[in-house]
Amino acid sequence: MRWVLLDTVISPETGTSFSRLSTARKNQLIVWHAYNRHISPGKEIIYRDRKVWVKGTGKIHIVSVIKSDVYNAESWRNLKKYCGCDKYLRGGRCAYIHQCVIASCPLEYR
Numbered sequence: 001m002r003w004v005l006l007d008t009v010i011s012p013e014t015g016t017s018f019s020r021l022s023t024a025r026k027n028q029l030i031v032w033h034a035y036n037r038h039i040s041p042g043k044e045i046i047y048r049d050r051k052v053w054v055k056g057t058g059k060i061h062i063v064s065v066i067k068s069d070v071y072n073a074e075s076w077r078n079l080k081k082y083c084g085c086d087k088y089l090r091g092g093r094c095a096y097i098h099q100c101v102i103a104s105c106p107l108e109y110r
Helices: 073-082
Strands: 002-011 016-022 028-034 044-048 051-054 061-070
Touching: 002 073, 028 073
Parallel strands: none
Antiparallel strands: 002 016, 002 044, 016 028, 028 061, 044 051, 051 061
8 A cells, every 4th residue: 555654753762763654545554663764754655564665765665564553643742752853852952862773863963
């Protein structure tokens, strides 16, 4: 099934991401997957067999999915609040004191 990526939350502690996907019919899904820098908002992806194929990057990137669930606004807010990089931002800079497992900061805060 084809989906469009609406938003992504990246976890600096685990090297995983949560992505919010939508179909043309506005059905939404939250997918927990291994971090991949090519998965970014606006990308069209194909989600099948617990794998994500990213289109529009010049080549296919296959990303393993850990878990997926139907989108819920409250769950998404909590993921953004407690799991993402945003909780470590101080004055536009990353204040994460441990070694971030994301080698290249996708938000360019470091």
